[in-house]
Amino acid sequence: MAEVLVLVDHAGGKIRKATAELLTIARRLGEPSAVFIGPNAETAQVTLAKYGAHKVYVYDAPDALEYLVAPQAEILASVVEKTSPLAVLIPSNSAGKEIAARLAVRTESGVITDAVDVVAGAEGVETTQSVFAGSYTVKATVTKGAAIVAVKPNSVPIEPAPAAGAVEKIEVTLSDAAKAAKITESKPKAATGRPELTEASIVVSGGRGTGGDFGPVEEFADSLGAAVGASRAAVDAGWYPHSNQVGQTGKQVSPQLYVAAGISGAIQHRAGMQTSKTIIAINKDEEAPIFELVDFGVVGDLFTVLPQATEAVKKAKA
Amino acid sequence: MNIVVCVKYVPDAQSDRTFNEADNTTDREGVEGLLSEIDEYAVEEALKLAESGEGEVTVVTVGPDQAVDAVKKALQMGADKAVHVSDEAIHGSDAAATSLILAEAIKKAAGGSNPDLVLMGMSSTDGVMGVVPAMVAERLGLPQVTYASELTLEGESVTIRRDGDAASETIVSSLPALVSVTDQINEPRYPSFKGIMAAKKKPVDTWTLADLGVDAGQVGLDAAWTKVTSFAKRPPREQGQIVTDEGDGGTKLAEFLSAQKFL
Ligand SMILES: Cc1cc2nc3c(=O)[nH]c(=O)nc-3n(C[C@H](O)[C@H](O)[C@H](O)COP(=O)(O)OP(=O)(O)OC[C@H]3O[C@@H](n4cnc5c(N)ncnc54)[C@H](O)[C@@H]3O)c2cc1C
Ligand SMILES: Cc1cc2nc3c(=O)[nH]c(=O)nc-3n(C[C@H](O)[C@H](O)[C@H](O)COP(=O)(O)OP(=O)(O)OC[C@H]3O[C@@H](n4cnc5c(N)ncnc54)[C@H](O)[C@@H]3O)c2cc1C
Numbered sequence: 304m305a306e307v308l309v310l311v312d313h314a315g316g317k318i319r320k321a322t323a324e325l326l327t328i329a330r331r332l333g334e335p336s337a338v339f340i341g342p343n344a345e346t347a348q349v350t351l352a353k354y355g356a357h358k359v360y361v362y363d364a365p366d367a368l369e370y371l372v373a374p375q376a377e378i379l380a381s382v383v384e385k386t387s388p389l390a391v392l393i394p395s396n397s398a399g400k401e402i403a404a405r406l407a408v409r410t411e412s413g414v415i416t417d418a419v420d421v422v423a424g425a426e427g428v429e430t431t432q433s434v435f436a437g438s439y440t441v442k443a444t445v446t447k448g449a450a451i452v453a454v455k456p457n458s459v460p461i462e463p464a465p466a467a468g469a470v471e472k473i474e475v476t477l478s479d480a481a482k483a484a485k486i487t488e489s490k491p492k493a494a495t496g497r498p499e500l501t502e503a504s505i506v507v508s509g510g511r512g513t514g515g516d517f518g519p520v521e522e523f524a525d526s527l528g529a530a531v532g533a534s535r536a537a538v539d540a541g542w543y544p545h546s547n548q549v550g551q552t553g554k555q556v557s558p559q560l561y562v563a564a565g566i567s568g569a570i571q572h573r574a575g576m577q578t579s580k581t582i583i584a585i586n587k588d589e590e591a592p593i594f595e596l597v598d599f600g601v602v603g604d605l606f607t608v609l610p611q612a613t614e615a616v617k618k619a620k621a
Numbered sequence: 622m623n624i625v626v627c628v629k630y631v632p633d634a635q636s637d638r639t640f641n642e643a644d645n646t647t648d649r650e651g652v653e654g655l656l657s658e659i660d661e662y663a664v665e666e667a668l669k670l671a672e673s674g675e676g677e678v679t680v681v682t683v684g685p686d687q688a689v690d691a692v693k694k695a696l697q698m699g700a701d702k703a704v705h706v707s708d709e710a711i712h713g714s715d716a717a718a719t720s721l722i723l724a725e726a727i728k729k730a731a732g733g734s735n736p737d738l739v740l741m742g743m744s745s746t747d748g749v750m751g752v753v754p755a756m757v758a759e760r761l762g763l764p765q766v767t768y769a770s771e772l773t774l775e776g777e778s779v780t781i782r783r784d785g786d787a788a789s790e791t792i793v794s795s796l797p798a799l800v801s802v803t804d805q806i807n808e809p810r811y812p813s814f815k816g817i818m819a820a821k822k823k824p825v826d827t828w829t830l831a832d833l834g835v836d837a838g839q840v841g842l843d844a845a846w847t848k849v850t851s852f853a854k855r856p857p858r859e860q861g862q863i864v865t866d867e868g869d870g871g872t873k874l875a876e877f878l879s880a881q882k883f884l
Contacts (some may be wrong), residue, residue, distance in 0.1 A: 439854055442851045484766045487792065560883055599861050620884055
């Protein structure tokens with residue numbers, strides 16, 4: 304069976320959910336192998352095997368992650384050259400897409416980003432993308448080289464499928480060119496204890512309507528175990544970090560449930576949340592465009608509606 | 622300092638964007654187009670850098686006839702000169718082919734070698750792939766310094782800050798380099814009346830693939846490494862239930878969540 308490579312997304316060896324999703328998808332196409340770059344491969348190997356990795360290619364020299372994406376693309380390219388895989392699956396986040404981009408040029412292979420589904424079709428690997436702010440669904444295939452596909456998180460339910468997970472070390476000498484853009488400082492963000500925005504199955508976002516008080520938004524989010532997002536207006540005002548911005552220039556999220564509180568629904572915001580399965584809005588203005596998208600909407604003040612909903616949710620869960 | 626900014630002409634997101642039935646490519650002619658919003662931030666950053674020292678700003682676009690509007694807007698903002706790469710054969714190009722054309726155009730615009738700095742937007746507003754900067758960097762052998770929300774130049778090096786998920790990072794690279802910017806980096810200026818008038822006299826070079834020495838067989842729909850096999854308009858989301866809060870809006874919201882099995 305053809306080999307399908309999955310680039311592992313992890314934090315210090317701890318596998319992100321997106322990786323398990325990619326392994327689940329890879330099994331539909333062929334035999335999954337994981338490519339792991341970074342420290343603590345032993346920890347990762349256990350999880351990767353559990354989700355179906357037959358092989359785990361490991362590059363654990365410390366240099367790869369000290370620079371922006373180029374070294375990772377070189378390492379992955381060397382595995383592609385060695386294994387001639389049918390497809391390479393990569394998480395569709397900003398770094399993943401750039402690794403996919405460089406890999407595509409290097410190996411002369413077609414690349415598709417932001418896929419929400421990947422199947423083995425009549426013409427090979429067939430992807431589904433949701434484009435133009437979710438208004439069109441596009442199916443595409445790769446016609447040259449390995450199919451390099453960046454897949455969005457939350458695209459499939461994960462299924463364990465234990466496999467060998469045999470470790471194979473990768474030896475690559477990184478080029479000087481790949482080591483040109485060096486990360487000289489990294490200030491970690493304070494952990495919030497909430498799920499990661501793009502992986503969360505529920506996202507509660509606040510906008511300008513919060514007036515800078517995200518308290519009710521956070522409390523409602525916590526009652527649901529949700530991640531917290533923000534509109535650009537709220538981010539620009541300095542009320543919430545940019546890494547929590549949802550939209551065209553922020554994160555593209557596709558959770559089971561998206562709640563927009565005090566957000567008008569500008570096209571750039573929609574671009575980041577329109578593919579959510581269920582959408583709820585709370586807005587004072589019944590004419591707000593966000594209401595065009597909702598499954599359920601409350602015309603009202605978020606400062607009274609959200610606390611009441613929070614109490615009711617807590618009661619229902621107790 | 623020689624700065625090249627890549628700007629894309631995109632269908633207006635406020636209009637009804639669609640595809641051509643005949644070949645599944647993006648309709649770039651039947652809809653209003655404009656300079657991709659995020660590229661305005663790249664132009665602004667280039668202008669600021671040029672204004673703070675010696676520098677010339679060249680803007681480059683690859684696209685159909687109307688795409689010249691994108692570079693004209695950049696000239697009105699204050700860029701010095703523009704290049705429009707236009708050729709029938711480019712229609713339907715994928716990201717890899719686009720990056721090939723851009724890489725050649727950047728080199729030619731800078732007189733045959735890499736300019737000191739190439740600036741791009743973090744992603745376009747139509748394809749939104751966020752891959753072209755990395756691809757062009759790979760092709761030109763330039764360090765790639767992407768998603769800049771702050772940029773400083775010091776002597777022969779460029780430093781950016783980027784706002785990652787887990788950390789705020791500082792990245793340093795030597796020049797020449799390719800930088801992509803986010804919409805956090807600055808506030809783009811509006812073209813002034815003077816700028817609009819001045820732009821009329823600024824040079825816009827139109828280049829074909831032959832001018833760039835790119836073989837037409839390497840680009841366009843037939844040479845693309847990816848193929849759109851079908852597209853379908855999603856039925857518009859049907860508006861659900863809207864209630865007006867009369868003291869029980871929160872309770873009703875929780876009831877909806879419960880009925881939908883979210884609790
Ligand atoms: C290049 C570019 C990129 C962009 N990228 C993004 C992006 O990634 N994400 C993004 O979100 N935006 C983005 N924008 C900005 C976007 O155009 C909007 O300006 C922004 O989304 C507005 O945020 P908002 O809905 O919070 O604010 P507003 O549009 O001001 O809406 C606030 C809403 O809150 C309601 N409200 C006020 N008080 C209350 C209350 N007490 N209770 C309930 N409702 C209340 C109001 O009725 C109103 O509908 C981008 C813009 C540009 C030009
Ligand atoms: C809905 C949609 C989906 C697509 N999916 C795919 C796909 O999966 N695979 C694929 O290979 N192609 C795809 N394409 C084609 C691809 O978008 C174009 O080839 C495009 O030129 C490059 O991608 P982008 O617009 O997403 O650029 P991005 O990588 O998002 O652009 C980043 C920056 O690069 C610069 N830039 C990009 N294009 C140009 C240009 N023409 N002229 C000047 N500067 C430019 C700008 O500075 C821009 O801000 C898709 C197009 C659309 C409209």
